[in-house]
Amino acid sequence: MGTEATPLLDALGHPLLPIDPRSVSGAAAIELAPRPESVGRARDFARGTLHSWRLDEQFDSVALVVSELVTNALRHGVDHCAPEWGPLQARPRLELELIRCTARLVCAVRDPSERAPRPAHADSAAESGRGLHLVECFSDDWGWRRLHGKGRGKIVWATFLTKS
Template identity: 35%
Template structure:
């Protein structure tokens, strides 16, 4: 599993290519059936309505792309990333634009992105993923469900946090 937590990694959607996968293996027939798609972007408002819209849009997009088998994990990852942006980043930037979600389907991967107006790095709280804490587990969940995740600055201001999930059906 690749973990990226510092800026300066290869820029990602919508600004450039994905970072290299931890290992590339020949594509199976199921993976070959998924072709690269045009990115899909959604702007959400800050608040519970925006998060509900993020969940619904994620499920609808994955079903449209015949990725129902990835729907639960992708929806949870997108919800955690969006919740972090809405809760921690957007409130620090009064008058800044809303949070933007992005989806891109590639032959073997699904890329989920959340862009927000705050320049500060996401924080993976130490030890927060192991207990029954009410807060601080979001990035631990993202880390557990994705092949890789990270963030990149988005000039002129803000950042994009991304997660890459496999499109392969569960075995």
């Protein structure tokens, strides 16, 4: 299903997240193919991970945010970088990591683009363009950071306060 590790947290750098790295009690990560069905796979992964951490009550908000972050990574991260890949190159994968801390849950998605995520000015009749507004409304905080060095791309994260 996924791995027990903190690769995104390490790449992101502890000072940029509103958590104390000593408070991390669990982490799970999954690589996602650059295909639309990965959004559902990410939600399933979140459901299973939250259930194993006994955070089922967080699932609805987390699932919505995970769906939006992965969709944005596919639409604006992977698709934006597509012209740079030759026909023989494999498309880079996305990565979702869930990190459990003492009083927070962090969802982080890595994609190959270095472009800043920007909330769109969505028309109320538009079918898309509200993803980051939803992330902002359903999470307690969110942000992003470009990766430097060997790790190309960016990480977009959202945090949720937890009861435990």
